[in-house]
Amino acid sequence: MDYYAGVDLGATNVRAVVAEDDGTTLGVSRRSTPRGPTGIDVTEGVLRTLREACGDAGIAPTEIVAAGIGSIGPFDLAEGAVIDPANLPDSIDRIPLTGPISKLIDSDEVYLHNDTNAGVIGERFHADRNPDDMVYITISSGVGAGVCCDGEIMSGWDGNAGEVGHCVVDPQGRLTCGCGRDGHWEAYCSGNAIPDFARLLAEDDPTISTNLPLEGPDFTAKDVFELAGEDELADYTIEQLAHWNAIGVTNVIHSFAPIVVSFGGAVALHNEELVVDPIRERVAEMVMTNVPEITVTDMGDDVVLEGALASALTGGTGDRKQL
Numbered sequence: 022m023d024y025y026a027g028v029d030l031g032a033t034n035v036r037a038v039v040a041e042d043d044g045t046t047l048g049v050s051r052r053s054t055p056r057g058p059t060g061i062d063v064t065e066g067v068l069r070t071l072r073e074a075c076g077d078a079g080i081a082p083t084e085i086v087a088a089g090i091g092s093i094g095p096f097d098l099a100e101g102a103v104i105d106p107a108n109l110p111d112s113i114d115r116i117p118l119t120g121p122i123s124k125l126i127d128s129d130e131v132y133l134h135n136d137t138n139a140g141v142i143g144e145r146f147h148a149d150r151n152p153d154d155m156v157y158i159t160i161s162s163g164v165g166a167g168v169c170c171d172g173e174i175m176s177g178w179d180g181n182a183g184e185v186g187h188c189v190v191d192p193q194g195r196l197t198c199g200c201g202r203d204g205h206w207e208a209y210c211s212g213n214a215i216p217d218f219a220r221l222l223a224e225d226d227p228t229i230s231t232n233l234p235l236e237g238p239d240f241t242a243k244d245v246f247e248l249a250g251e252d253e254l255a256d257y258t259i260e261q262l263a264h265w266n267a268i269g270v271t272n273v274i275h276s277f278a279p280i281v282v283s284f285g286g287a288v289a290l291h292n293e294e295l296v297v298d299p300i301r302e303r304v305a306e307m308v309m310t311n312v313p314e315i316t317v318t319d320m321g322d323d324v325v326l327e328g329a330l331a332s333a334l335t336g337g338t339g340d341r342k343q344l
């Protein structure tokens with residue numbers, strides 16, 4: 022029997038899954054992502070989690086023939102390592118992944134992807150028609166995409182293809198992105214940005230009434246969605262989010278001609294009616310080429326982990342013909 026593994030390295034948790042060659046899950050494990058002090062501590066946390074998943078499956082790590090990793094970036098792809106991850110302590114400058122996992126499982130078949138690329142691999146693998154042209158878009162604390170175009174998972178020479186959250190949607194650049202540049206999609210529509218966006222809209226038109234705790238320290242995107250239908254500013258913010266999201270998604274569709282666009286990430290998953298349905302409606306009017314099917318992932322929070330496993334099963338592609 023051949024066994025396969027998927028690993029999801031996030032800023033909060035590390036998860037691993039071990040499966041048979043038909044994808045049937047045999048073992049899983051989850052741990053908190055080590056906060057350092059060094060990147061090697063994070064690597065060891067990943068290896069420990071993978072060993073535990075193997076233990077749960079009742080196999081030795083060396084029985085795994087291939088592993089996929091979906092990880093926070095950015096990467097040094099040639100070295101198979103994460104470099105200076107944004108959401109972990111500054112003392113973590115380098116997290117080697119491909120080499121140590123390869124050594125643990127005694128196989129060179131280790132595929133490293135950023136989390137959105139793992140997402141598109143998983144969505145492609147599990148989609149009905151296993152499409153060659155597909156985009157996965159996450160709207161969570163940030164905004165990003167994984168793109169499969171003509172059957173190729175696009176990573177770019179440095180692994181940074183698909184950073185669509187940093188596309189400019191507002192030429193006036195009124196809000197500044199977490200990356201330091203102005204007017205980016207993510208600066209308006211990510212979970213972290215929505216409170217700033219609501220405050221900006223309130224400043225623009227002080228006649229809009231609201232019970233949102235705009236100046237409160239605990240004001241979050243969740244407050245906006247919870248007051249939908251009951252609060253004028255919340256509704257206006259949700260409508261404006263739909264406007265910027267539709268511009269971003271339309272740009273992605275015109276760039277890559279996907280047949281399916283699948284959404285994930287907490288903001289989209291928890292607010293499908295308020296976030297994804299309005300995108301569907303607007304995009305149908307805004308796209309001049311074929312309008313793709315717009316879906317929400319069935320895999321919820323497992324999409325990166327399942328994508329990492331699908332990568333291991335299909336030589337890094339999500340193409341079921343590679344099984």
Ligand SMILES: [Zn+2]
Nearest residue numbers: 187198200205
């Ligand atoms: Zn940006």
